[in-house]
Amino acid sequence: MSVDFKTSETKENLMRAFAGESQARNRYTFAAEVAHRQKQKTVEELFTFTADQERAHAKVFYDLLQEFSGENIEISSAAYPINISENLEDLLNFAKHNEYEEANDVYLKFSQKAQEEGFQKVAYAFTEIAKVEQIHCDRFEKLAELLKSNQLYTATSPSVWICVNCGYIFEGTNAPLKCPVCMYEQGYFLPVDLISCKDFIKGKK
Structure with a gap:
Protein backbone atom coordinates (compact mmCIF):
# COMPACT_ATOMS: atom_id res chain seq x y z
CA MET A 1 0.00 0.00 0.00
CA SER A 149 23.46 -4.58 45.35
CA ASN A 150 26.22 -2.16 46.39
CA GLN A 151 28.60 -3.81 43.92
CA LEU A 152 29.63 -0.79 41.87
CA TYR A 153 32.50 -0.05 44.26
CA THR A 154 32.56 -3.29 46.27
CA ALA A 155 33.35 -6.85 45.19
CA THR A 156 33.08 -10.20 46.95
CA SER A 157 36.63 -11.09 45.93
CA PRO A 158 39.73 -9.01 45.05
CA SER A 159 39.09 -7.04 41.88
CA VAL A 160 40.87 -4.46 39.74
CA TRP A 161 39.52 -0.90 39.71
CA ILE A 162 40.54 2.04 37.52
CA CYS A 163 40.19 5.75 38.18
CA VAL A 164 38.59 7.09 35.01
CA ASN A 165 40.10 10.51 35.67
CA CYS A 166 43.82 9.69 35.85
CA GLY A 167 43.99 5.97 35.03
CA TYR A 168 45.29 4.81 38.43
CA ILE A 169 44.85 1.05 38.93
CA PHE A 170 43.89 -0.39 42.31
CA GLU A 171 43.49 -4.02 43.38
CA GLY A 172 41.22 -4.95 46.27
CA THR A 173 37.66 -5.74 47.29
CA ASN A 174 36.65 -2.07 47.52
CA ALA A 175 37.44 0.89 45.31
CA PRO A 176 39.33 3.57 47.27
CA LEU A 177 37.24 6.37 48.79
CA LYS A 178 39.63 8.71 47.01
CA CYS A 179 42.15 8.14 44.28
CA PRO A 180 45.61 8.32 45.90
CA VAL A 181 47.04 9.93 42.75
CA CYS A 182 44.56 12.61 41.65
CA MET A 183 42.45 12.68 44.85
CA TYR A 184 39.19 12.33 42.91
CA GLU A 185 36.24 10.74 44.74
CA GLN A 186 35.30 7.05 44.68
CA GLY A 187 32.64 7.79 42.07
CA TYR A 188 35.41 8.06 39.49
CA PHE A 189 36.39 4.40 39.96
CA LEU A 190 35.09 1.69 37.72
CA PRO A 191 35.78 -2.06 37.69
CA VAL A 192 38.26 -2.69 34.88
CA ASP A 193 36.18 -5.57 33.54
CA LEU A 194 33.31 -3.15 32.83
CA ILE A 195 35.59 -1.06 30.65
CA SER A 196 36.94 -4.01 28.69
CA CYS A 197 33.81 -6.16 28.73
CA LYS A 198 32.03 -6.01 25.37
CA ASP A 199 28.84 -7.28 26.97
CA PHE A 200 28.68 -4.24 29.24
CA ILE A 201 29.45 -1.84 26.40
CA LYS A 202 26.69 -3.43 24.35
CA GLY A 203 24.37 -3.51 27.34
CA LYS A 204 24.10 -7.28 27.68
CA LYS A 205 24.22 -9.00 31.05
Missing part, protein backbone atom coordinates in the same frame (compact mmCIF):
# COMPACT_ATOMS: atom_id res chain seq x y z
CA SER A 2 1.43 3.32 -1.11
CA VAL A 3 0.37 6.36 0.93
CA ASP A 4 1.04 10.06 0.39
CA PHE A 5 3.71 11.00 2.94
CA LYS A 6 1.91 14.27 3.75
CA THR A 7 -1.23 12.47 4.90
CA SER A 8 0.50 9.40 6.32
CA GLU A 9 0.53 8.12 9.88
CA THR A 10 4.27 7.61 9.42
CA LYS A 11 4.81 11.38 9.19
CA GLU A 12 3.17 11.81 12.61
CA ASN A 13 5.08 8.83 14.03
CA LEU A 14 8.36 10.40 12.97
CA MET A 15 7.39 13.61 14.75
CA ARG A 16 6.40 11.62 17.86
CA ALA A 17 9.75 9.86 17.76
CA PHE A 18 11.65 13.12 17.27
CA ALA A 19 9.86 14.65 20.26
CA GLY A 20 10.45 11.52 22.35
CA GLU A 21 14.17 11.31 21.57
CA SER A 22 14.62 15.04 22.19
CA GLN A 23 12.96 14.73 25.58
CA ALA A 24 14.94 11.61 26.44
CA ARG A 25 18.14 13.51 25.71
CA ASN A 26 17.08 16.23 28.16
CA ARG A 27 15.96 13.74 30.83
CA TYR A 28 19.33 11.98 30.68
CA THR A 29 21.18 15.28 30.78
CA PHE A 30 19.21 16.21 33.91
CA ALA A 31 19.92 12.77 35.40
CA ALA A 32 23.62 13.23 34.66
CA GLU A 33 23.49 16.48 36.65
CA VAL A 34 22.05 14.58 39.62
CA ALA A 35 24.86 12.03 39.37
CA HIS A 36 27.41 14.83 39.11
CA ARG A 37 26.12 16.46 42.31
CA GLN A 38 26.40 13.10 44.06
CA LYS A 39 29.93 12.60 42.72
CA GLN A 40 28.93 9.43 40.88
CA LYS A 41 31.05 9.89 37.77
CA THR A 42 30.35 6.46 36.29
CA VAL A 43 26.60 7.02 36.40
CA GLU A 44 26.99 10.57 35.11
CA GLU A 45 29.03 9.39 32.13
CA LEU A 46 26.50 6.68 31.27
CA PHE A 47 23.64 9.17 31.20
CA THR A 48 25.68 11.68 29.17
CA PHE A 49 26.84 8.98 26.74
CA THR A 50 23.26 7.84 26.19
CA ALA A 51 21.95 11.40 25.90
CA ASP A 52 24.33 11.98 22.99
CA GLN A 53 23.01 8.89 21.25
CA GLU A 54 19.42 10.02 21.77
CA ARG A 55 20.35 13.32 20.10
CA ALA A 56 21.67 11.31 17.15
CA HIS A 57 18.40 9.36 16.95
CA ALA A 58 16.41 12.60 17.04
CA LYS A 59 18.50 13.91 14.13
CA VAL A 60 17.75 10.79 12.07
CA PHE A 61 14.00 11.20 12.57
CA TYR A 62 14.17 14.99 12.03
CA ASP A 63 16.05 14.60 8.74
CA LEU A 64 13.42 12.17 7.48
CA LEU A 65 10.90 15.02 7.83
CA GLN A 66 13.00 17.39 5.69
CA GLU A 67 10.30 17.94 3.07
CA PHE A 68 8.09 19.56 5.72
CA SER A 69 10.65 22.25 6.56
CA GLY A 70 8.89 25.50 7.44
CA GLU A 71 5.67 23.73 8.43
CA ASN A 72 4.18 22.62 11.74
CA ILE A 73 3.28 18.98 12.28
CA GLU A 74 0.47 18.40 14.76
CA ILE A 75 0.47 15.11 16.65
CA SER A 76 -2.25 13.64 18.81
CA SER A 77 -2.43 10.82 21.36
CA ALA A 78 1.16 11.31 22.47
CA ALA A 79 2.27 10.97 26.08
CA TYR A 80 5.76 11.49 27.48
CA PRO A 81 7.18 10.54 30.91
CA ILE A 82 8.13 12.81 33.79
CA ASN A 83 11.00 11.16 35.71
CA ILE A 84 12.23 13.48 38.46
CA SER A 85 14.19 12.07 41.39
CA GLU A 86 17.38 12.56 43.37
CA ASN A 87 17.72 8.79 43.66
CA LEU A 88 20.07 7.46 40.99
CA GLU A 89 18.71 3.94 41.12
CA ASP A 90 15.23 5.33 40.44
CA LEU A 91 16.52 7.39 37.52
CA LEU A 92 18.27 4.37 36.03
CA ASN A 93 15.15 2.25 36.36
CA PHE A 94 12.97 4.98 34.84
CA ALA A 95 15.37 5.12 31.91
CA LYS A 96 15.39 1.33 31.59
CA HIS A 97 11.59 1.24 31.44
CA ASN A 98 11.34 3.99 28.83
CA GLU A 99 14.00 2.44 26.62
CA TYR A 100 12.32 -0.96 26.87
CA GLU A 101 9.01 0.49 25.68
CA GLU A 102 10.65 2.16 22.70
CA ALA A 103 12.58 -0.97 21.77
CA ASN A 104 9.85 -3.56 22.19
CA ASP A 105 6.63 -1.69 21.50
CA VAL A 106 6.63 1.84 20.11
CA TYR A 107 9.31 1.69 17.43
CA LEU A 108 8.37 -1.78 16.25
CA LYS A 109 4.80 -0.57 15.68
CA PHE A 110 6.08 2.55 13.94
CA SER A 111 8.27 0.39 11.70
CA GLN A 112 5.40 -1.90 10.81
CA LYS A 113 3.16 1.06 9.92
CA ALA A 114 5.92 2.59 7.78
CA GLN A 115 6.27 -0.70 5.89
CA GLU A 116 2.49 -0.88 5.38
CA GLU A 117 2.45 2.67 4.02
CA GLY A 118 5.40 2.07 1.70
CA PHE A 119 8.18 3.97 3.47
CA GLN A 120 10.93 1.39 3.65
CA LYS A 121 13.72 3.82 4.60
CA VAL A 122 11.71 5.03 7.59
CA ALA A 123 10.82 1.47 8.57
CA TYR A 124 14.51 0.55 8.55
CA ALA A 125 15.38 3.53 10.76
CA PHE A 126 12.76 2.59 13.33
CA THR A 127 13.83 -1.07 13.35
CA GLU A 128 17.54 -0.37 13.77
CA ILE A 129 17.09 2.35 16.38
CA ALA A 130 14.81 0.01 18.33
CA LYS A 131 17.78 -2.37 18.60
CA VAL A 132 19.92 0.42 20.03
CA GLU A 133 17.22 1.32 22.54
CA GLN A 134 17.30 -2.28 23.79
CA ILE A 135 21.03 -1.91 24.38
CA HIS A 136 20.33 1.27 26.34
CA CYS A 137 17.71 -0.58 28.36
CA ASP A 138 20.07 -3.43 29.24
CA ARG A 139 22.89 -1.06 30.15
CA PHE A 140 20.72 1.03 32.47
CA GLU A 141 19.43 -2.16 34.07
CA LYS A 142 22.97 -3.47 34.67
CA LEU A 143 24.10 -0.28 36.39
CA ALA A 144 20.91 -0.08 38.47
CA GLU A 145 21.54 -3.64 39.67
CA LEU A 146 25.12 -2.81 40.62
CA LEU A 147 23.96 0.20 42.63
CA LYS A 148 21.16 -1.73 44.32
